[in-house]
Amino acid sequence: MPFSSPKIVIVGAGGVTFPLTLTADILSFPDLRDSVISLYDIEETRLNRTAGLVKKLISAHNLPTRVEVTTDMTTALNGARYIIITFQVGGLDAYKIDKDASAKYGIDLCVGDTLNAGGVFRGLRSLGALQAIAERMKELCPTALVLNYANPMAINCWGLNELGIRTVGLCHSVQGTTMMLASLIGADYKDVDFKCYGINHQAWITEFRDRGVDAYPRLREALNQKFPSPSVQSTHGEVVRGGSEELAVDHDADVYHYEKVRTEIFRTFGVFQTESSHHAGEYVPWFRKNKTLIDAYIKTRWDYYECGINFDMDAQVERMEKRCHEPLTASLEYGAGIINAMETNVPYVMYGNVPNYGAPGADAATGAHLIPNLPRNACVEVACLVDRNGVQPTAPGPLPPGLAAINRTNINVQELTVLAHQTGDPNLVEQAVAMDPLTGALLTLPEIRSLTREMLEQQSQWLPQFRKRS
Numbered sequence: 001m002p003f004s005s006p007k008i009v010i011v012g013a014g015g016v017t018f019p020l021t022l023t024a025d026i027l028s029f030p031d032l033r034d035s036v037i038s039l040y041d042i043e044e045t046r047l048n049r050t051a052g053l054v055k056k057l058i059s060a061h062n063l064p065t066r067v068e069v070t071t072d073m074t075t076a077l078n079g080a081r082y083i084i085i086t087f088q089v090g091g092l093d094a095y096k097i098d099k100d101a102s103a104k105y106g107i108d109l110c111v112g113d114t115l116n117a118g119g120v121f122r123g124l125r126s127l128g129a130l131q132a133i134a135e136r137m138k139e140l141c142p143t144a145l146v147l148n149y150a151n152p153m154a155i156n157c158w159g160l161n162e163l164g165i166r167t168v169g170l171c172h173s174v175q176g177t178t179m180m181l182a183s184l185i186g187a188d189y190k191d192v193d194f195k196c197y198g199i200n201h202q203a204w205i206t207e208f209r210d211r212g213v214d215a216y217p218r219l220r221e222a223l224n225q226k227f228p229s230p231s232v233q234s235t236h237g238e239v240v241r242g243g244s245e246e247l248a249v250d251h252d253a254d255v256y257h258y259e260k261v262r263t264e265i266f267r268t269f270g271v272f273q274t275e276s277s278h279h280a281g282e283y284v285p286w287f288r289k290n291k292t293l294i295d296a297y298i299k300t301r302w303d304y305y306e307c308g309i310n311f312d313m314d315a316q317v318e319r320m321e322k323r324c325h326e327p328l329t330a331s332l333e334y335g336a337g338i339i340n341a342m343e344t345n346v347p348y349v350m351y352g353n354v355p356n357y358g359a360p361g362a363d364a365a366t367g368a369h370l371i372p373n374l375p376r377n378a379c380v381e382v383a384c385l386v387d388r389n390g391v392q393p394t395a396p397g398p399l400p401p402g403l404a405a406i407n408r409t410n411i412n413v414q415e416l417t418v419l420a421h422q423t424g425d426p427n428l429v430e431q432a433v434a435m436d437p438l439t440g441a442l443l444t445l446p447e448i449r450s451l452t453r454e455m456l457e458q459q460s461q462w463l464p465q466f467r468k469r470s
Contacts, residue, residue, distance in 0.1 A: 005034045006343060007068075009080045011133065012087025012150070013039035014046030020053050020320050022084060025336035027063060028328040031344050032336070038068040040076035041087075047071065049317070057324040073136055080141040082339050083133070085148040085156070089125035090462045095304070097458050098122065105451045107442055108288060111304045113151040114201050115283050115410055116439055120417050120432045121455055123155035125462040127421040130156060134163040145342070145360065145390070147335045148353075153200040154379040154414045157353050159421060161379065166360040168338070168391045169353030169379065171200055173274040175332045181208060181272065184226070185218045196383070197371060197396040200353050201275040202283055202410055203381045204403045208272075219272065227263040230296035258299040261287050269402045274381075278302045283410055285441035338386050345388040352384040354393045361390075370395045373404040378411045409437050424465045426456055 008026060013019045019039065026032050039054065041047040051069040058065045070076050077083065088095070098118035102109050112118025137144060146167040148156050157169040174196055182189045187210040195207040208215050261277030265284070273280060278298065281287035287297050330336055334350040341348035354360055356378045357367030369376050370393055384393045398404065412435045420428035430452045433439055439448060456466060 005036060006032070006081040006339065007036040007038060007079050008032075008082045008084065008339065009038040009040055009076050010084045010086060011040050011076070012085065013050050014041035014043045015086060016050060016053070016316050016320055018086055018149070019050050020057065020323065021331055022086070022333065022335055023054050024057060024323070024328055025330045025333055026339060027057070027061070027065060028330045029336060029340040029344075032340055033063045033065055036066045036068060038070065038076050038080065040070055040073065042071055044071050053317070053320050053324060056321065060324045061328060073133065074140065077133070077136050077140045077144075080137075080144045083137070083141070083144050083146045084335055085130070085133075085146060085150045087126075087129065087150055088122075089129050090459070094125060094459060094462055095122070097455065101451060101455050101458065104454075105443055105447055107439060108291075108294065109282065110278050110298075110302060111282060113304065114153070114279065115413055116436050117433045117451060117455060119152045119155070120413065120429065120436070121459060123152045123159075123414075123417045124421055124429070124465070125459065126150055126152070126156050127159045127418070128463065128465050130160055131163065131421075131465075134160060134165045137165060145338075147338060149333075149335070152414075152417075153353055154411075155417050158355075158377075158379045158414060158418050161355045161360075161364075162418065162422070164361075166390075167354075168360050168384070169200060169381075170334045170338075170350075171353070171381070172332050172334075173201060174203060174351040174381070177272070177274045178205065178208070181205070181215075181219055182210070184222050185210065185215055187211075187215065195396065196274065196351065196381075198273070198381060198399060198403065199374070199379065199407050199410060200381045201279055202407060203274045203351070204271045204399060205274070206271055206400070206403075220266075223259070223263045223266060223272075227258070227260045229264060229267070230260065260297045260299075264297070269400075269406070271400065271403060276302075282438055284406065285437040288438055289441060338391065341386040342388060342390060348386045350384055350386065351381055352391055352393065353379050353381045354384065354391065356380045359390060359392055368395055371397070371399060371404075373398040373401070374407055375411060375415070378414070409435075421465050426452070426466055429456065429466075 010019050039051050055067055098112050098121055099109050102117050109118050113122055146165055148169045150156055153169045157167050160167040178194055179189055182192045191211045193209050194205050196203050196205045198204045259277050261281045262273055266272050288294050337348045356370050356374055357364050357376045370382055371380050382393050382396055384391050413432050416428055416432035430449055433452050434448045
């Protein structure tokens with residue numbers, strides 16, 4: 001049986017699809033239906049739109065769930081047991097600066113939410129807001145668990161962990177990738193088991209079995225046949241100023257899972273990674289050097305910014321209104337399963353982003369070392385058991401050396417970004433961008449310095465941690 005009714009806060013509830021999906025996930029568990037769902041956002045109009053959908057969902061299923069709608073952080077956090085982070089600080093306005101500034105210097109970002117200058121600055125914007133939330137949490141709900149969905153996942157979770165906030169980061173890349181691989185070899189997903197660990201968006205599926213039998217030989221054959229290496233050897237030439245004009249918005253479409261990038265990495269390092277080729281190519285120096293290479297590896301461009309500005313909000317609201325009347329079934333997202341497990345003590349296994357020194361809230365000085373060949377203070381993605389004792393990460397051991405080496409190139413950027421936020425030192429921002437693998441492959445240090453300083457100036461309204469040094 002659950003504890004007393006939990007208060008579950010959704011921070012950044014002004015979106016439509018994700019807040020309603022999370023609410024439907026929560027309410028799909030009978031023991032969570034008497035929860036208090038607190039919807040919090042700083043933008044009242046969008047918040048009220050979401051609140052109307054959530055109330056319609058609850059009414060359609062005749063549930064006892066109580067809804068709180070507020071633009072006040074104190075009201076939202078007071079007495080909270082779970083806090084779900086879904087925001088994007090600065091929205092598309094800030095993201096456009098990430099994208100345009102990078103393009104000015106010849107770096108084409110199709111996503112830019114995890115690494116590169118875009119990921120660094122998105123992280124800095126988020127960390128300022130997360131610190132304000134953390135400070136209020138310590139007064140109002142010090143034992144609450146943060147379930148972070150906001151990117152850049154590792155940077156955001158790392159920053160919250162450093163502030164002493166119990167945090168687990170949640171993504172769907174492990175589920176999505178393993179389902180795709182099962183489909184590729186014609187396996188039933190319920191017959192598949194696997195081992196996966198690393199960092200968010202770059203975790204490694206080191207084992208993949210179908211009905212207990214190693215399925216990697218079948219995967220290797222299928223991937224090599226479907227995604228051959230492109231017949232291009234260009235590593236020089238004009239830097240990219242933009243990709244294909246055609247846009248793919250549907251995450252389920254074949255083009256989104258056109259996997260030449262991940263398959264190429266697989267050929268060299270022997271293991272498939274989580275997160276799509278559009279994302280994966282931004283985290284390494286090999287695939288986005290120029291337009292020739294990008295076009296060779298990416299069949300059709302999927303562009304996060306273009307998807308955002310072309311988003312049909314009216315149509316999405318209409319779809320969500322229909323969903324309010326559909327049966328309550330949980331999606332692939334982990335959040336509701338975690339809450340249910342902690343409230344009912346029914347065990348649940350998921351993949352979470354946690355400190356490499358152990359469980360959320362663990363003592364960094366005396367904790368574990370889950371992946372020994374990655375830094376102990378890093379944020380890693382591993383399998384976790386959840387029950388009334390909370391989120392309990394497994395210790396999968398060391399990664400194969402080549403995979404750990406790739407992860408460490410990304411962790412360098414993450415660590416420097418967190419330090420830049422903590423100190424307010426713009427030189428550390430420059431260093432974080434300089435250590436980014438793709439940026440370093442394309443730009444000189446003077447160019448990186450100029451790019452970083454321009455972005456700091458253009459985004460100052462969202463970066464209060466640097467204003468205090470001026």
